[in-house]
Amino acid sequence: MSKRNLMKQAHKLAKELVEKVGDYMIALKLALKKIWAMAKAGRKKMSDTAFKSALYELTHKKREYNGPEFLWVGRQGVPLWLMEKNLDQAEMQGAMLAYNIYAERYTEKAALIVFETDFGNIKMWSPKSVIKGF
Template identity: 65%
Template sequence: MTKASIMKAAHKLAKKLVAKTGNYAIALKFALVQIWAMAKAGRKRMSDSAFKSAEWNATHKSYNGPAFFWCGRKGVPCWLMQKNLTQAEYDGAQQAYEMYAKRETAKAVLINFTTDFGNITMWAPKSVVKGF
């Protein structure tokens, strides 16, 4: 498979996955993982059954999108919290009963997690959080 055909197949699969992930960029990432695995396996062309198999793998394995921590209608990806917070802060933030934007810039938001143990703050890009 050429790089162009890999990208075409990935975009075709991503269009079907976007309804399940909620974000085209995330859907494209999962589609590229599946298509690239097929290309490395030596498949020259993707038959309909291979395409359906890739679609099933992308939706039924652990690829249903990133796990989010939700508080009300606001959500923060768990992977981002694990990356930016210590383990103690992460565990405390998971028990937050309120979450709000303390400050905002053009591309990021300072999220405040209100817990029984105090406040925990973390910067997050607006492109990955939901509801802020």
């Protein structure tokens, strides 16, 4: 696929995406990444079904985790995706066994979450916008 055709396909996809993302430059960036990935995979042309598939993939959020979304202790909840991102495997296992969760300190936008376990305390910073009950 020539660079000219890549750009044509990316602009065509971006015109469809702009309604979802609200900004044409962001839509074009996403479209270019998708079109370039397809070109690297060996596609010579983009059929209508491939176009619709690419549009669907870019507009629908993928969920990789199918289990519970929060670790709840009492009425406080911390998102598991945030714990997986900030804690190593041993800390994660310890936090899952926590008998108490509380916020030790607050800033304007974040809280220092403490997981009390039998093995000691595990601390992690979390944005206030994603935690429940603190």
